[in-house]
Amino acid sequence: MNAPTYNFAYLDEQTKRMIRRAILKAIAIPGYQVPFASREMPMPYGWGTGGVQVTAAILGRDDVLKVIDQGSDDTTNAISIRKFFAKTAGVATTTSTTDATVIQTRHRIPEGALHAGQVLVYQVPIPEPLRFLEPRETETRRMHALGEYGLMHVKLYEDIARFGHIATAYAYPVKVNARYVMDPSPTPKFDNPKMDNCAALQLFGAGREKRIYAIPPHTSVVSLDFEDHPFTRYRFDAPCALCGAGDSYLDEIVTDDKGSRMFVCSDTDYCETRQSQGHRGSESAAPHKERAHG
């Protein structure tokens, strides 16, 4: 039985060249959406076709790849993409944030600080921050070109008028390098401050919308707000039930049909690392408990 032979990292070299040119342009103009000739990938749109193409274009043989989906290394999407590149590129994969050189992510930024030399690749569903306010692409491009971003504040105004505070909790618009307003992909706004002055290179790929944009290392990223309603982060007011962390972004997990719930770190690598260092939370399977049940 002959398995089909793929070019390194699935895409052919001309396609990778095209994507790399788009990436270089995106890095040169931080926050600007560069159109590129997005290819069909062997997965449906919305599953990270943009991120996968960017990863395929930048991956080298020595790279170590980590893939997370909502912070987790072990969900279907993360595992499939990790396996995809293990098979088509034969690169080493890891779940450790510090060991990885390329991290493809869906909607989270790892809790631990990223270091120089790392690349964070975001999967982006809708790259245009003004999309739901101004449906015409010709018009939004013109607005970006002329730096007319009053409309973005209209959205925030609407939030305050309706809810009393800026209720946008994810895909919170940011201004990159004091020029372009950018959609940081649907990451929780908790992660926005991590984008600012980040040591790692951040690349954003939107496959269906055919756009690539980037934040080069150590670039200013400012979340938009009003003087009297400043940007705030949000996390559930609880420690992680498994590792006790009080500073990480939490997932809420419903544990029965009587309203019980627990909060655990969304970043599984961060949580596991802490647990291995001996940190414990309220729901940890502590060694003595296990022995007692014995």
Place this chain on the structure above:
Amino acid sequence: MAETKMAETLNGDSDQPLLTAEGLGKSYGHLMACRDVSFALYPGEVLAIVGESGSGKSTLLQLLSAQLTPSAGSVSYRMRDGVMRDLAALGEAERRFLFRTDWGYVHQDPAMGLRMAVSAGANVGERLMAVGWNHYGRIRDTASSWLERVEIDTGRIDDAPRTYSGGMRQRLQIARNLVTEPRLVFMDEPTGGLDVSVQARLLDLMRNLVSELGLAAIVVTHDLAVARLLSHRVMVMKGGRVIETGLTDQVLDDPCEPYTQLLVSSILPA
């Protein structure tokens, strides 16, 4: 207060035109939609452009507001720094900036000039945010005072205009345009599609605002009553040409051209 503001505008540079058109024309192939229009508009002056449909009124308005490029002639506008600039020579950024600060444009259909899905307050505040206002409280206060001025219940500041009646939408559109205190407002059939009593209220409101703020306005209308109530001067158009121009009362009470006489006499007595 209103008088002093008006006086300032008048004393400042009222002897200098705010906007001038010279030999303005627009052709679509062989069709001349508008030809050889020349006039000067002074600060605080309201000019009505009347004529039947197809006479080139709306084309002219779009030429004057730089939404169309003229095939012939030019439009110049006196910027806030007092310098007369040819609109065709302005960059797109400057033109758009002019459009959302120093100019207003009231569409016949309020849905074209408003964002129907966002609240009235945000509709009025949008221009302020576009020029860099960054304080929610101040934006909201300004929006609410403008709603009051156009006689919209401030309790409805958070309702979307799609829940408003036709007359309220039109008044909201006016508030949205006037919030940056423009010096020139273009109006394209501002009372079209409204019933008579609402029309009367709207006209009354517009007349007050125009005189209070010392606005210059160019109003396109086929309704001679609107022209009589609002405007100081009238231009009558037919087949793309201006056939008669003069003071409103003079043109409407004592028309010279046969076509204008026909137009004036064809008003149905109420």
